[in-house]
């Protein structure tokens with residue numbers, strides 16, 4: 499899946515848990531930016547977690 503942010507074509511590798519909105523799948527750079535907001539939890543996607551470890 500691709501990053502769900504507008505105009506972003508990178509692969510979505512991190513699931514963001516957003517208390518005031520639906521969860522989103524975003525790329526690592528967007529996860530860094532969006533994950534700074536209070537209450538947001540950035541969770542590496544289970545699908546890509548294995549790839550990151552290899």
Ligand SMILES: [Zn+2]
Nearest residue numbers: 501506525528
């Ligand atoms: Zn992105």
